[in-house]
Amino acid sequence: MAIVVSDRPSGRLTEAWRFCVGTGRFELALRRDYQDSLALIQRDIGFRHIRGHGLLSDGVGIYQPYEYRGARQVRYGFGYVDQVVDAYLELGIRPFLELGFMPSALASGDQTVFWWQGNVTPPRSFAEWAELVRATVGHLVDRYGLDEVRTWPIEVWNEPNLKEFWRDADPEAYHHLYEVTAHAVKEVDAALQVGGPAISPGSDEWLVRFAEFVTDRSVPVDFVSRHAYTSGPAQHVPFGVHQTLQPAGHLLEQFAQPRQALAGSALAGLPVHITEFNSSYRPDNPIHDTAFHAAYLAPVLAHGGDLVDSFSYWTFSDMFEEVGVPTSLFHGGFGLLTHRQVKKPTYHLYAFLARMGDEILARGDDHLVTRDAGGRVSVLAWAPVDVTQPYPSPASGGAHRVQLSIPVGTAQTTSAAMVRSTVNEEAGNAWTAWAELGRPRSPRPAQLDTLRELAEPVRGHRSLPIVGGRVELDLTLSRHEVSLVEITAVADETPPWWDESRLLGHER
Structure with a gap:
């Protein structure tokens, strides 16, 4: 829930x-x-x-x-x-x-x-x-x-x-x-x-x-x-x-x-x-x-x-x-x-x-929600960990779910843009990539370039509907994941003549 x-x-x-x-x-x-x-x-x-x-x-x-x-x-x-x-x-x-x-x-x-x-x-x-x-x-x-x-x-x-x-x-x-x-x-x-x-x-x-x-x-x-x-x-x-x-x-x-x-x-x-x-x-x-x-x-x-x-x-x-x-x-x-x-x-x-705002809207054991002066809402979410295991593992034993109903925009706003940045065992994890390269003690320039690229978070984006001034956010976090989700209400400026079906020039 x-x-x-x-x-x-x-x-x-x-x-x-x-x-x-x-x-x-x-x-x-x-x-x-x-x-x-x-x-x-x-x-x-x-x-x-x-x-x-x-x-x-x-x-x-x-x-x-x-x-x-x-x-x-x-x-x-x-x-x-x-x-x-x-x-x-x-x-x-x-x-x-x-x-x-x-x-x-x-x-x-x-x-x-x-x-x-x-x-x-x-x-x-x-x-x-x-x-x-x-x-x-x-x-x-x-x-x-x-x-x-x-x-x-x-x-x-x-x-x-x-x-x-x-x-x-x-x-x-x-x-x-x-x-x-x-x-x-x-x-x-x-x-x-x-x-x-x-x-x-x-x-x-x-x-x-x-x-x-x-x-x-x-x-x-x-x-x-x-x-x-x-x-x-x-x-x-x-x-x-x-x-x-x-x-x-x-x-x-x-x-x-x-x-x-x-x-x-x-x-x-x-x-x-x-x-x-x-x-x-x-x-x-x-x-x-x-x-x-x-x-x-x-x-x-x-x-x-x-x-x-x-x-x-x-x-x-x-x-x-x-x-x-x-x-x-x-x-x-x-x-x-x-x-x-x-x-x-x-x-x-x-x-x-x-990158987060300074107004705290919510905090919990697996999330922090803030808003900045421009109305952008940011969610920092993480998968809780368990330090009692012989090898680091998530507290849940598997995927961790974070579900939030978040106030965004106004009652008249209908959509929001979401950008998600993720770090976990695979994404944004140069240490794992370095291990897969054989743990080179002194990586060569090309290997360093690869490690720097793989050290960046994976980023994704999509549109979310706003219903009654709220966005329903449902996140599934993988093992040892930390994600930042940034949500901004959209003021749609699409011109009336825009028609995606005509990208290849065919008449409707």
Whole structure:
């Protein structure tokens, strides 16, 4: 039986889903292929901010100490920073600054994380760290203007509750770092946005302790941040992992946790940013490349904006080297795009959402219906998935049906044009095509062209009757399918002399 969609909006679709997107380490943005990939993303999706690690790490080259006439001094180099931020702004995206990791010459130890060796120890001099922060933020204000930089959230560190990212996962040491950093940012300008603690999943007691600390010491905090993933322990294979997944609804539960944990605290009313989210926390899990992944995350994108101010997909591109340089085009990378700009099914989930209106007419476990200012109605529909099976499978065990009665046009309108864009196990699925090609690790140009073509959604169109101001939509979704249906009322301008039966010139 069809679900009757109301003509009255139930709310507005926020931009929380595209407020921010993740990226590989900061200096990768100097590469042409990175910028080409980001340009494609911005054309089809249009993220507002971008966040990644390594702004203050050695590869960016900001912190450069030297000795002159027996005195130790520091010279700050902003050449790479300027090139990256210039490129971002030209592409219509702003930084979401993460202040980390520690420059090796300022670090108190030699513990590092990732293949590219980001130092994760506290500074040996907090005075020099504060000056580094002031110099970096001050330079950005000087170059890009105070009004601009005030729109860039500034996050202190990354996942300090994990010993891999902060020596001993010491909360007191992090609190001290946050206090020094937040005051340094505010010394540049009191209206700049600073926040944290950017914790990994499962440690919301950190939020409570963080709230108590900043409240007791009157430390500035403008937003709260954490991360969300749903994967279990890594089962390692050469150049990859496999992991169990919790249902996608667990991501929404994680999104809700900061406000629940901080209820009644001084931080209760602050914006909440999920500055990383995905299914797996590994950049080498093949689940990221599949059609299953798009269907898995569809309900998260449809409902997540009700819970947080932003949730940032980790990451926009497979140009990402935390566990080393990838050895294959498809390798389970986080990205919406592979290297060489091959779109994954989850890319299309985001691109579909970008084409939808902001008036929410209906939402459910398998659909989102919106309307834009011009009256176009869009339906995002997906086949719910089941993560308990040994191999990804649809929750229904087969085809999934979505039936909707949708208000379109007016009572006098008689027809509508429907365009349907589909991604599933076959359509818009370059990963499947790549497997059928024998999984070439380094595809040749002709193979890349083929993969890019097969990565596009299948599109179809037809006319639908409008009866009493409504269209009856009956969709059958295949395994792991995500479809966007766009419906527009037709104002028929066919001339009176048009006669299709005379296309070959015969008289009637």
